[in-house]
Amino acid sequence: MSDKWWQSAVVYQVYPRSFADSDGDGIGDLRGVIEHLDYLHELGVDVVWLSPIYASPHDDNGYDISDYRAIDPLFGTFDDFDELLAGLHDRGMKLVMDLVVNHTSDEHPWFVESASSTDNPKRDWYWWRPARDGARPGEQGAEPNNWGSFFSGPAWQLDPQTGEYYLHLFSRKQPDLNWENPEVRDAVYEMMNWWLDRGVDGFRMDVINFISKVTSLPDGVVPEGALYGDAYPYFAQGPRIHEFLHEMHERVFAGREDRYLTVGEMPGVDIEQARRFTDPRNGELDMVFQFEHVDLDHGPGGKWDHRPLTVLDLKRNLSLWQEGLADLGWNSLYWNNHDQPRVVSRFGDDGENRIPSAKALGTVLHLMRGTPYVYQGEELGMTNVPFASIDGFRDIESLNHYAEAVDILGASADEVLAALRRTSRDNARTPMQWTSGPHAGFTAGTPWIAVNPNATEINAEAEVRDPDSVFAHYRALIDLRHRSEVVATGDYALVLPEHPQVFAYTRGLGDRSLLVLANLSGEPAAFDAGQLPGWAVAGGGGAGIEPELANLGPATEALRGSLRPWEAVVYSRG
Ligand code: ISL
Numbered sequence: 001m002s003d004k005w006w007q008s009a010v011v012y013q014v015y016p017r018s019f020a021d022s023d024g025d026g027i028g029d030l031r032g033v034i035e036h037l038d039y040l041h042e043l044g045v046d047v048v049w050l051s052p053i054y055a056s057p058h059d060d061n062g063y064d065i066s067d068y069r070a071i072d073p074l075f076g077t078f079d080d081f082d083e084l085l086a087g088l089h090d091r092g093m094k095l096v097m098d099l100v101v102n103h104t105s106d107e108h109p110w111f112v113e114s115a116s117s118t119d120n121p122k123r124d125w126y127w128w129r130p131a132r133d134g135a136r137p138g139e140q141g142a143e144p145n146n147w148g149s150f151f152s153g154p155a156w157q158l159d160p161q162t163g164e165y166y167l168h169l170f171s172r173k174q175p176d177l178n179w180e181n182p183e184v185r186d187a188v189y190e191m192m193n194w195w196l197d198r199g200v201d202g203f204r205m206d207v208i209n210f211i212s213k214v215t216s217l218p219d220g221v222v223p224e225g226a227l228y229g230d231a232y233p234y235f236a237q238g239p240r241i242h243e244f245l246h247e248m249h250e251r252v253f254a255g256r257e258d259r260y261l262t263v264g265e266m267p268g269v270d271i272e273q274a275r276r277f278t279d280p281r282n283g284e285l286d287m288v289f290q291f292e293h294v295d296l297d298h299g300p301g302g303k304w305d306h307r308p309l310t311v312l313d314l315k316r317n318l319s320l321w322q323e324g325l326a327d328l329g330w331n332s333l334y335w336n337n338h339d340q341p342r343v344v345s346r347f348g349d350d351g352e353n354r355i356p357s358a359k360a361l362g363t364v365l366h367l368m369r370g371t372p373y374v375y376q377g378e379e380l381g382m383t384n385v386p387f388a389s390i391d392g393f394r395d396i397e398s399l400n401h402y403a404e405a406v407d408i409l410g411a412s413a414d415e416v417l418a419a420l421r422r423t424s425r426d427n428a429r430t431p432m433q434w435t436s437g438p439h440a441g442f443t444a445g446t447p448w449i450a451v452n453p454n455a456t457e458i459n460a461e462a463e464v465r466d467p468d469s470v471f472a473h474y475r476a477l478i479d480l481r482h483r484s485e486v487v488a489t490g491d492y493a494l495v496l497p498e499h500p501q502v503f504a505y506t507r508g509l510g511d512r513s514l515l516v517l518a519n520l521s522g523e524p525a526a527f528d529a530g531q532l533p534g535w536a537v538a539g540g541g542g543a544g545i546e547p548e549l550a551n552l553g554p555a556t557e558a559l560r561g562s563l564r565p566w567e568a569v570v571y572s573r574g
Helices: 030-035 037-043 078-090 109-116 182-198 241-253 271-278 311-324 354-366 396-408 413-423 460-464 470-483 485-489
Strands: 011-014 047-050 067-071 094-099 156-159 164-167 202-205 261-265 287-289 302-306 332-334 371-375 491-495 502-509 512-519 568-573
Touching: 030 037, 030 078, 037 078, 037 460, 037 470, 067 078, 067 182, 078 094, 094 261, 182 241, 241 261, 241 271, 271 287, 271 311, 287 332, 302 413, 311 491, 311 502, 332 354, 354 470, 354 512, 354 568, 371 470, 396 413, 460 470, 470 485, 485 502, 485 512
Parallel strands: 011 047, 011 371, 047 094, 094 202, 202 261, 261 287, 332 371
Antiparallel strands: 156 164, 491 502, 502 512, 512 568
């Protein structure tokens, strides 16, 4: 058996604002989640990761928290929360909370106090700095350094009351906490223990690799054509990051870590660092979310600068992570979350091959070694959204980028819109498509963001009863992980490494093995079946071996070296 319960588990991410609205205000809520627990149970997932439900002014949809120990009334009450937790536990599922402690809201009482005067006892809970030498606060370029915010503009905001600036890597309503201050760390650990005592089963930790900064906050090198310096070297994997995460582990999880799941969201993390974060001997985290595979289609200009993905790049990268964390540590596996465009539109084909391509992508991801994460609607093959104009977008990152690119840098509005349609986080945030009825069955009111018009065809009601749906395929993949120790813990080996269309690998454990073959292209693929170690049957290739799973029906020539467009086939032995 797997050593750890989460090695054979599948996690499902709920973005509550967009999942299901029970009270008709157009915004999803906790009762909406409660009403769909049987759906999640039917899909077979083991864990729900709930994006933030805490009190918040919602500048960044709840990733700006003003009270870590309160449920936002938009989402419900503690009674609702307790009912949700019990409903999950009754069905054998667990609940992982989002932990957003790189920053708070500027409306959090800690920040309000901190901002109130330069000698307030909480002044040092955040990163306050005077204007640059010789500059007057507020004048152009007076910010303490040249860092930019992830959401456009400088990473500094002047507070006129004290004449100093505070650091915000994200929106100006998300001031960064100063983890150098032990009182901050105490307050965070105490809050985490409070949630664990309430019965939650772990945390997904938002940008947790940003909590330790180089305290001199030096200027970054300004890349060609950029407005701001590259500050990654000064806030990502900072000098005390391992110390802080180990301390958190000791103060919150030590002695009971086997009950919990911890996953750190870590933009920019590499394999070496991920090994250190997830090596159980170090007592830091169970697993991390890395970003390399979802950055492969970014050009030199970053996320808004698209370049096409190649299957070769994708499988090389994911294989490096499989191999890099094979002997220690653990991978988390994901295509989607609330910050990423929909995978079927991005790496698949959201036109006529939507269903087979969604299944093929799901197959490739779910049968690797690691813990898979499904983002709401991914199991239906939900797609990107054809937003007609900037008015359709709601996401602060998208809106700020549009304003900066069009109004300040003079880019063409059409081009910026095209980039937003492709890459905006709002692609993931339109309402969950439950039915073909009004507002996709998400709300009886007016949804806070438009429903994708394709809900009439793509919806849970239709898919749950259809044995050939994307939903049915995801359910089968999840079931296979639960049934098969090979899937949960077997070794990974890439096969056909140089094939430009086919992503193929084996998993092995003792004398049991699994072969995954997927054509991630819209053209037929041919390959040398002799390169499938031990699988090609002499004199005819695989005749008589029935696939464990297949996305285009059982009749397949896969073991003879031929895959149809987007065909994915899985064989198991032993
Ligand atoms: O989507 C991104 C912007 O391009 C990512 O860089 C994202 O901001 C980054 O992955 C951190 O994301 C997390 O923290 C943010 C929040 O807006 C995201 O929703 C969250 O997942 C700040 O809390």
